[in-house]
Amino acid sequence: MVSAVELSAVSKEFVARDRRVLAIERIDLSVARNEFAAILGPSGCGKSTLLNMVAGFQRPTTGRILVDGAPVEGPDPRRGVVFQEAALFPWYTVLDNVTFGPKTRRMPAGQYRPKVAMLLELVGLRGFERYYPAELSGGMKQRVGIARVLVMEPEVLLMDEPFGSLDAQTRSVMQELLLSVWERQHQTVLFITHDIEEALLLADSVSVMTARPGRIKARIVVDLPRPRPFEVTTSPRFNELKRQVLALVREESLRAATRVEPGGSLE
Amino acid sequence: MTARRALWSLALPIALLALWYVAVRERWVTEGIIPPPAQVAASWYTWIFGSPTRSLSPYSGTWLANVVYSTRRVIEGFLLAAAFGIPLGILIGWNRLVARLVDPSIQLLRPVPITAWLPFAIAVFGIYDASALFLIGLGAFYPIVVNTTHGVRDTNLLLLRAARMLGAGPLTVLFKVVFRSTLPSIFTGLRLGIGVAWTAVIVAEMIAVKSGLGYVLWDAYYVGRMDICVATMFSVGLLGFLSDQVILRVSRLVLRWRTLEAHA
Numbered sequence: 178m179v180s181a182v183e184l185s186a187v188s189k190e191f192v193a194r195d196r197r198v199l200a201i202e203r204i205d206l207s208v209a210r211n212e213f214a215a216i217l218g219p220s221g222c223g224k225s226t227l228l229n230m231v232a233g234f235q236r237p238t239t240g241r242i243l244v245d246g247a248p249v250e251g252p253d254p255r256r257g258v259v260f261q262e263a264a265l266f267p268w269y270t271v272l273d274n275v276t277f278g279p280k281t282r283r284m285p286a287g288q289y290r291p292k293v294a295m296l297l298e299l300v301g302l303r304g305f306e307r308y309y310p311a312e313l314s315g316g317m318k319q320r321v322g323i324a325r326v327l328v329m330e331p332e333v334l335l336m337d338e339p340f341g342s343l344d345a346q347t348r349s350v351m352q353e354l355l356l357s358v359w360e361r362q363h364q365t366v367l368f369i370t371h372d373i374e375e376a377l378l379l380a381d382s383v384s385v386m387t388a389r390p391g392r393i394k395a396r397i398v399v400d401l402p403r404p405r406p407f408e409v410t411t412s413p414r415f416n417e418l419k420r421q422v423l424a425l426v427r428e429e430s431l432r433a434a435t436r437v438e439p440g441g442s443l444e
Numbered sequence: 445m446t447a448r449r450a451l452w453s454l455a456l457p458i459a460l461l462a463l464w465y466v467a468v469r470e471r472w473v474t475e476g477i478i479p480p481p482a483q484v485a486a487s488w489y490t491w492i493f494g495s496p497t498r499s500l501s502p503y504s505g506t507w508l509a510n511v512v513y514s515t516r517r518v519i520e521g522f523l524l525a526a527a528f529g530i531p532l533g534i535l536i537g538w539n540r541l542v543a544r545l546v547d548p549s550i551q552l553l554r555p556v557p558i559t560a561w562l563p564f565a566i567a568v569f570g571i572y573d574a575s576a577l578f579l580i581g582l583g584a585f586y587p588i589v590v591n592t593t594h595g596v597r598d599t600n601l602l603l604l605r606a607a608r609m610l611g612a613g614p615l616t617v618l619f620k621v622v623f624r625s626t627l628p629s630i631f632t633g634l635r636l637g638i639g640v641a642w643t644a645v646i647v648a649e650m651i652a653v654k655s656g657l658g659y660v661l662w663d664a665y666y667v668g669r670m671d672i673c674v675a676t677m678f679s680v681g682l683l684g685f686l687s688d689q690v691i692l693r694v695s696r697l698v699l700r701w702r703t704l705e706a707h708a
Contacts, residue, residue: 232605253609253611260605260606268624268699277612278611
């Protein structure tokens with residue numbers, strides 16, 4: 178069976194001020210269809226770069242990225258991206274943001290209108306259609322960001338720390354929302370995060386990345402039963418997995434913190 | 445509360461008016477050169493509404509005609525500048541090749557003051573409206589094109605990515621994202637541009653054409669009518685202020701999404 182997302186020997190090098198920085202080194206990663214895969218790593222490990230390459234915003238320096246067996250050439254609505262800051266169009270209302278994709282694709286209104294209404298209901302934004310992003314809270318903006326992508330019925334959902342900038346309470350509400358959406362539609366998800374509990378609560382598998390240059394250090398299968406209520410975070414199995422992942426992450430954080438950057442200065 | 449605020453705003457103008465009045469009456473300024481406020485007001489009134497006894501005077505009832513001349517030139521030159529400046533600014537900001545081709549020339553020509561173009565304009569276009577339009581248009585063009593270019597370059601990369609990820613092609617991105625996100629900068633350029641347009645129209649009318657407020661200003665100075673000069677200055681100031689207010693109101697309407705606040 179073809180994987181939904183398949184990375185083979187993907188490396189990414191940046192050139193910054195005549196200095197080459199290897200952000201990602203030979204990553205092999207395979208996400209099965211309908212799998213919720215989390216990528217967990219310390220900040221600056223290149224996990225966003227990884228997602229940007231799958232999204233088609235950036236090209237790998239070497240290696241190959243296949244989505245549904247076809248190489249990634251550029252951004253495509255079949256690969257919906259939810260950004261860390263919702264990245265809504267501030268000059269459009271909630272409704273215009275959500276219908277941006279269908280309208281751009283010249284979808285007939287009769288086809289997308291019921292879907293948009295259903296999605297806005299699903300993410301709890303009914304009655305906010307005419308609001309502008311500036312009038313919404315961070316969590317609500319992110320809901321719009323999710324609805325805007327879901328309306329395109331993507332095969333793969335790429336999420337780049339989507340709840341990273343939300344406060345703790347809003348974040349857990351959003352995680353529950355995402356779970357309920359996902360358990361209904363079962364898209365393939367690639368979810369970037371630095372939050373261990375978030376990764377374990379949401380994902381089928383957690384791939385832990387190393388500090389720069391980013392590599393996949395280990396892949397842990399999260400065998401917690403679904404549907405997962407929020408209380409699962411207090412179960413013994415959850416804690417066991419958490420301990421396991423924490424150990425891996427701590428190793429990397431320590432390595433990153435003690436290492437002296439080549440060319441960098443110690444002040 | 446509003447009355448109190450209005451009082452604060454009016455305090456300085458009233459003080460300046462008082463200073464002017466006292467300076468003339470106490471002869472702090474050379475007698476006969478600077479007219480007192482009351483004389484300016486009276487002359488301005490006659491200039492606007494006319495006077496039956498002086499119906500042949502060029503400063504009787506001719507105010508509106510001159511205001512219309514100048515305003516029309518400003519609007520035409522300004523629209524011309526916007527029509528060229530906005531699309532060109534977007535192209536320069538959007539396309540590296542266009543930037544390399546056009547931007548250096550604009551940056552080199554921009555420091556040439558609009559006044560320095562006067563002889564050139566008259567030589568090429570003659571003592572006609574075209575001269576004035578050229579000067580006004582050129583003057584207003586620079587701030588519009590420069591601000592538009594900056595606005596395009598400041599477009600948030602994430603929004604560009606979001607649009608492309610949602611299936612937008614280059615044209616959709618240009619019109620629905622880049623242009624929309626550049627609008628605040630475009631309006632900044634337009635506001636600066638209209639200011640330059642009023643400066644340019646006065647300069648142009650002083651020398652390159654024979655009508656409008658700039659012409660009256662220079663002519664009145666030659667025949668020693670300083671009261672009319674001052675009245676003209678006030679008129680231009682008022683018109684400049686009003687035209688800026690118009691653009692400001694339009695921009696607030698168009699950019700309503702920027703001034704909103706979260707109530708969720």
